[in-house]
């Protein structure tokens with residue numbers, strides 16, 4: 001075993017130092033963990049987008065405390081801006097990007113994490129709920145990616161990461177969620193398609209597909225059906241649900257220069273679920 005004399009022990013290309021990062025759905029769950037991973041990797045300019053001001057303010061407080069207490073960072077060195085934004089509205093997304101560009105001048109890494117899931121049998125799925133789900137999970141991701149690319153192209157490039165799901169590749173059981181699964185398959189193919197469209201302009205687009213992760217989104221489902229956790233763990237080769245921090249390495253890889261020749265790819269972080 002090699003003993004390295006100095007920390008941190010990592011490839012310099014993984015550093016997020018000097019990069020402006022933006023995350024949608026950043027107030028909680030995976031979005032919040034992506035923000036944490038960026039700060040841990042040296043990012044000091046971060047924009048958090050979510051539906052409600054209050055939730056974003058709480059997230060910013062949590063991240064500030066983390067940076068100060070866990071990373072011993074000078075709080076004045078970390079600039080975070082919270083923007084209330086409904087990704088389902090193109091106008092709202094455009095306004096949010098305008099605020100970010102006003103604040104930071106550019107954006108280098110954008111993560112589209114805002115998303116919802118609901119469980120109904122397809123036969124009875126209310127049409128307005130299907131529409132809402134696609135408006136957020138598909139159109140919202142498209143508006144976010146397009147606005148990101150417009151700004152990145154103007155400043156020389158960047159990295160866009162669309163949060164899909166293992167549900168893009170498999171049909172979850174036993175819970176019924178056809179529109180969600182279809183929306184995540186759409187996001188996965190959107191990443192490949194946009195990657196090809198924008199490759200020459202140095203805008204990379206990849207998707208990250210988590211398996212079952214313990215967040216408020218899944219907690220809500222498990223609250224209604226507590227036995228489901230054991231079922232999900234039984235179906236996952238690694239025998240557990242993922243912790244949000246299990247995605248930290250993958251998100252930093254895709255957002256940073258470590259992946260500068262990677263575009264149109266999917267990284268699955270699912271404890272082996274899709275391998276079976």
Ligand SMILES: NC(=O)c1ccc[n+]([C@@H]2O[C@H](COP(=O)([O-])OP(=O)(O)OC[C@H]3O[C@@H](n4cnc5c(N)ncnc54)[C@H](O)[C@@H]3O)[C@@H](O)[C@H]2O)c1
Nearest residue numbers: 025028029030051086087114115165210212213215216217
């Ligand atoms: N948790 C999992 O097991 C899991 C697995 C695979 C994929 N995902 C995907 O990861 C992403 C994040 O999931 P999560 O578990 O963190 O969910 P979460 O519910 O904990 O957080 C989602 C966040 O998105 C925000 N949001 C919802 N609608 C929005 C809108 N219209 N505009 C802006 N923000 C909005 C919510 O306010 C919330 O803060 C989703 O796209 C989800 O489909 C989650």
